[in-house]
Amino acid sequence: MKPLQGKVALVAGATRGAGRGIAIELGAAGATVYVTGRTTRTKISEYNRPETIEETAELVTNAGGRGIAVQVDHLDPAQVQALIARIEHEQGRLDILVNDVWGGEYLTQWNVPVWEHSLERGFRMLRLAIDTHIITSHFALPLLIRSERGLVVEMTDGTAEYNDKTYRLSLFYDLAKxxxxxxxxxxxxxxxxxxxxxxxxxxxxxxxxxxxxxxGVKEENWRDAMVKEPHFVISESPRYVGRAVAALACDPEVARWNGHSVSSGHLAQEYGFYDLDGSQPDSWRYIVEVQEAGKPANATGYR
Incomplete structure (x- = not known):
């Protein structure tokens, strides 16, 4: 079964992390997936990381879909406009838009008040986290609204309920998410x-x-990290949130989630999917009820 066969997706910011996991799972469901980012096999971004958009596209194809890598800086309106024009020319449609551009891992200064935080790094983070999403939606949505059931997924960190109550350790990071x-x-x-x-x-x-x-671990031995951080026991692979996006894209009644804030753990319970290890981690409930409550690390009942 390939429930997304014939569907076209754009995962903006798919070089690594959640974007890569989402692209792979959309591919596993049969979609054609355009994966964008700045790092290719011939040019790297400011991240200076080894992952490339070509690798992500190959993983999408290997999963059963069709991966198409396009180098795009989503802060450049002309590049985004050209990307959407290409998708329209090659596919004639866009069914799924995932705005996953982030780029702030190395910019945040945690627990540093705004008057001490670098303005240059803070504003760069906001541009990468917010402007990129707006620019991409501006050009992509006119094509997406022609779809019979278009889906836009805005990727963030934290649910609305959690973020409304919690300071996210940096004014700039808090504002971005x-x-x-x-x-x-x-x-x-x-x-x-x-x-x-x-x-x-x-x-x-x-x-x-x-x-x-x-x-200092790999996916294969990730539990070794629990020696340094016991609460890492609740962690999840990027494919888990990928399966959340695929479940939304396959749901004929997806409109019930319109405007809502949801998590991978919440949707796993709603749709019945599991992470790669067969578990269903419910991280945000765990963070509140165990980690922030000062209890010993124990994922029993949370995955």
């Missing part, structure tokens, strides 16, 4: 005359390539 939540709500309103749905989605504690490197 809460702005994307609000963006999904605004898009839901603006798309209401069309058969389209906009959703804000967050993974839990995700084992991105950068996170694994931080703990």
């Amino acid at each position: 809460t702005s994307v939540l609000r963006m999904a709500k605004s898009l839901a309103h603006e798309l209401s005359p069309y058969p389209c749905t906009a959703v804000a989605l967050t993974p839990g504690w995700m084992r991105s390539e950068i996170m694994l490197d931080h703990f």
Whole structure:
């Protein structure tokens, strides 16, 4: 079964992390997936990371879809406009837009007040986290609203409920992630005359390539990181949030989520999918009820 056969997706910011996991799972469901980012096999971005968009596209194809890598800087309107024109020319449609551009891992200064935080790094983060999403939606949505059931997924960190109550350790980071939540709500309103749905989605504690490197582990032995951080027991692979996006894209009643903020763990329970290890981590409930409550690390009942 390839429920997304014939569907066309754009995962903006698919070089690594959640974007790569989402692209792979959309491919596994049969979609044609355009994967964008700045790092290719011949040119790297400011991240100076080894992952490339070509690798992501190959993983999409190997999963059963069709991966198409396009180098795009989503802060450049002309590049985004050219990307959408190419998708329209080659496919004639766009069914799924995932705004996953981020780029702020190395810019945030945690627990540093705004008067001490670098303005250059803070504003760069906001541009990468917010402007990129707006620019991409500006050019992509006229094509997407022609779809019979278009879906926009705004990727962020934290649910609306959690972020409303919690300071995210940096004014700039807090603003970046809460702005994307609000963006999904605004898009839901603006798309209401069309058969389209906009959703804000967050993974839990995700084992991105950068996170694994931080703990000095690989996906195969990620549990070794629990020696340094026991609460890493609740972590999830990037494919888990990918399966959340695929589930939304396959749902004929996806409009029930329009304007909502959801998490990978929440959607796993709603749609019945699992992470690669067969578990269903519910990270945000765990963070509140166990980690922030000062209890010992124990994922029993949370995955």
